Amino acid sequence: MSLTRSTSDDVADLSPLERDAWRGFLRVQACLCKQLDAQLELAHRLPLSSYDVLVQLADAPDHRMRMCDLATSVLLSRSGMSRLADRLERDGLIKRCACTDDARGAFACITPAGLALLGEARPTYRAAVRSAFLASFDEHELEQLRAFWARIEC
Amino acid sequence: MSLTRSTSDDVADLSPLERDAWRGFLRVQACLCKQLDAQLELAHRLPLSSYDVLVQLADAPDHRMRMCDLATSVLLSRSGMSRLADRLERDGLIKRCACTDDARGAFACITPAGLALLGEARPTYRAAVRSAFLASFDEHELEQLRAFWARIEC
DNA sequence: TAAGATTGAGCGCTCAATCTTA
C-alpha cells in the first residue's frame, strides 16, 4: 500500500464513519418501508407500491398519467407498472383510458373509488412518515437532508 | 380543522420541505441500490444480496454465522435466507455446517471460493459506494448522517 | 426504425405449514 494514498482511496476499507453513514442509510430505509407497507396493508389493504401510484394520479392534471411516465415516477419497469395497473384496475381503483394524441399510448386514470381509498390512506401514510422519520429532525436538519439528496443525481 | 393545530399536525399535508426530505431519501436509496447491484452483477456476477451475505460471513468469527442471525443482519426472512443460502451453496460460495451446540440450528460458512470472489468484489463495492454516495459529503456531514440514522431505531 | 405498452418465462421473496430438536 502506497504511503501517498489518502484514507478515502477508492479501494481502501470503508472507515467506521463511512460504514455507519452508509449502512445506517440502508437500514433505516428498509425498516421504514417495511413498516409503512405493513401499516397501509393493515389499515387499508393497500400495498405501498399501489399507494404511490394513487398519489401520483391524484396529484396529476385530470387525474391521469401516461403509463410510461407513471412507471418512471414510481421507480418501476414498464412491465412492472403494467402488471401493477392490472391489479389496481381489477380492484376498481384505476381505469385505463385511450390516449387520443398518441394511439400507441394509454392513460391510467384514478377512479372515484381510488380517490376515496386514497383519502383514507393518506392520513395513515403521513402520520407514519412523520412519527417514524420526520419527527426525528428539526426544520434545519430537514433542510440539510433536502440539500443532501439534491446532490445525488442518479 | 382546529385553529390550534400546528403545521406538523399528523394528518396535515406534508410541507414541501418534508416531502423533499422524505422523497429524496427514497429516491436516492432506490437509485443507489439499483446501480450497486448492476455493477456487482456486471463485474462479478454477484447480486447485491449475495454480496451482503458474503461480507457478513467473512467478517464473522470463524467465517460462519447461524442462519437466523444471518437472516436478521441482511434484513431477510428466514425462508428468504434459506433460499439465498441454497443458491450460494450451489455456486460453491458458502457451505452449510452442522451446529454441534444446538442440533436444531445450522451454520452458514464462507468457502475459500467465496472469500476469493468477495476479495474481488469488495473494491468494486467500495468504489461504487464512495463515488455514488460518500463522495457527496464531507467528514462533518458524514458525522451528521451517522447521528441521524442512530436516532431511528426500528 | 423507434417508442409505448403488454405478455411469457422465470427469479427472488414472503407467508403458512412442516419437520426436527430444545
Added chain:
DNA sequence: TAAGATTGAGCGCTCAATCTTA
C-alpha cells in the same frame, strides 16, 4: 410448547419478445 430451519404455494418484479402505432 417453542425455536431453528426448510419447503410448498404464490405474489410482484424484471428481461426479452411481441404487438401496435408514430
